[in-house]
Amino acid sequence: MQKEKAYSDFIHQDGWIYFSGKTGAAADGSVPDDFAEQAEQAIHNLKAVMASADCNVDNLVKVTIFLTSMDDYVAFNEIYIRHFPGRRPARSCVAVSGLPRNAKVEVEAVAYISKQS
Secondary structure, three states: OOOOOOOOOEEEEOOEEEEEEEEOOOOOOOOOOOHHHHHHHHHHHHHHHHHHOOOOHHHEEEEEEEEOOHHHHHHHHHHHHHHOOOOOOEEEEEEOOOOHHHOOEEEEEEEEOOOOO
């Protein structure tokens, strides 16, 4: 029996889309030990949810990054730049003492999709 999630992957309100944070957890719930693998998977997970909301990186307005170690900041930036070419959204990056499933990184985002007439 699958557990009920305690949150929504995203909420769409008046053109704004708020995405819950995504970690580097794989579909089976496992989280790799390697930071770079986690970061790649976290961004992949965010993009997958964005696609389900008919949204893409061009719609992003704000991204917040949570790292359990600022020692990973430079490595994360290298990965982030590859996934967010061109115009990049505003961004914050903060250190936290812990994340679910012992993840090392979590990425959350806010997007805007203008209404078509």
